[in-house]
Amino acid sequence: MNVRAVLCFVIIICAGTGGEIAVSRAMKEIGEVHDFSPRNLVRVIQRAFRVGWMWFGVGLMALGFFSLLMLLAFENVSFVVPVTALSYAVGAFGGKYLLGERVTAARWMGVLLVCLGVMLVCIG
Amino acid sequence: MSGPARTHVKTWVLLVLMVTFGPLGDIFLGKGMRQLGGSPELRPAQLVHFFVRAFESPLVWLGIASLLAFFIAYLLVLSFADYSYVQPASSFAYAVVALLGYFVLGEVVTPIRWLGILVISLGVFLVSRTPPRTTERA
Numbered sequence: 001m002n003v004r005a006v007l008c009f010v011i012i013i014c015a016g017t018g019g020e021i022a023v024s025r026a027m028k029e030i031g032e033v034h035d036f037s038p039r040n041l042v043r044v045i046q047r048a049f050r051v052g053w054m055w056f057g058v059g060l061m062a063l064g065f066f067s068l069l070m071l072l073a074f075e076n077v078s079f080v081v082p083v084t085a086l087s088y089a090v091g092a093f094g095g096k097y098l099l100g101e102r103v104t105a106a107r108w109m110g111v112l113l114v115c116l117g118v119m120l121v122c123i124g
Numbered sequence: 125m126s127g128p129a130r131t132h133v134k135t136w137v138l139l140v141l142m143v144t145f146g147p148l149g150d151i152f153l154g155k156g157m158r159q160l161g162g163s164p165e166l167r168p169a170q171l172v173h174f175f176v177r178a179f180e181s182p183l184v185w186l187g188i189a190s191l192l193a194f195f196i197a198y199l200l201v202l203s204f205a206d207y208s209y210v211q212p213a214s215s216f217a218y219a220v221v222a223l224l225g226y227f228v229l230g231e232v233v234t235p236i237r238w239l240g241i242l243v244i245s246l247g248v249f250l251v252s253r254t255p256p257r258t259t260e261r262a
Contacts, residue, residue: 004163023199024207032204041196048199065191069153069178074163077154078225078233081147082218082240095208103208107254111208113247114215120240121222124233 008071009083016064017087021094022057028099029053078121085118135205139214141197147220149190151228156183209251216248 030047033040048054071080092111095101103111157178164174178184201210219241225231 004166021207024202027199027202030203033200036200041200044203045196045199066175069157069175069184070163072154072157073160073174073178076225076231077150077229078222078231078237080154081150081221085215085218088215092208095206099207101206101208104254107208107251110247110249110251110254113250114244115247117240117243117245117247118215118218120243121218121237122240124235124237124240 005071005075008067009086011067012064012071012084013087013090015060015067016084017090017094019057019060019062019064020087020091021098022053022060024057024095025099026051026054026057082118082121085114088115088118131204135201138197138201139210139216142194142201142214143217143220145190145194145197146214146217147224149187149194150221151224152183152187152190154187154225155229156181156187159183209254215244218244 026048029051030044033044068080068084088111092103092108096103159181160174160177164170198210198214222233222237222241226233
């Protein structure tokens with residue numbers, strides 16, 4: 001793996017996870033969605049974009065997206081996508097410490113298995 | 125249907141949409157970007173030219189549309205389920221990507237990689253046995 005690929009992966013993982021945590025925080029601020037009608041979905045998205053965290057999160061996710069696009073130009077999808085799952089460890093810690101979620105032992109074990117599986121997919 | 129049961133059904137419907145549209149988007153993007161051939165120089169002018177060419181590809185736009193559908197399902201599920209539940213549960217998408225890579229793009233998927241997919245599925249099963257929400261309602 002060359003330096004360019006490593007750089008792309010670092011941006012995808014860090015910006016992607018940071019963006020998802022920020023978006024998650026924004027969605028929790030607007031509260032649970034009960035009405036799934038198109039009109040209400042548009043209203044929910046409009047409300048979501050009035051939250052600063054949403055803009056921050058979408059900005060970070062866009063950065064991750066452009067890095068993904070670049071990486072896919074010279075690496076296989078079945079290699080790129082599993083490696084990005086390294087964000088699981090970052091995500092679980094982020095959920096626990098930034099969003100105050102209670103990550104149970106079973107959930108940690110699941111996250112660990114997912115990471116292990118992703119590593120196997122990667123070396124395979 | 126009771127409240128928690130309804131939440132579980134809602135969560136799973138949205139997760140299914142996520143693991144369908146997410147991998148489809150990756151496959152479309154992968155196919156579209158590979159058609160461009162090679163990586164650009166890391167200079168602003170070359171990068172701009174590279175991304176302009178990327179956005180001329182219909183496959184890239186198809187990928188973006190799929191990822192947008194994924195993103196909407198993702199936003200909705202995050203309005204009531206924990207991030208640390210949604211993220212690993214949606215990881216089944218990695219298996220779907222490998223399957224699509226194998227059947228659609230003709231990529232080589234070795235036995236170790238299939239084993240990895242099995243381990244991922246086990247992890248997803250374990251995560252799905254935990255409650256979707258551990259924090260209080262906003």
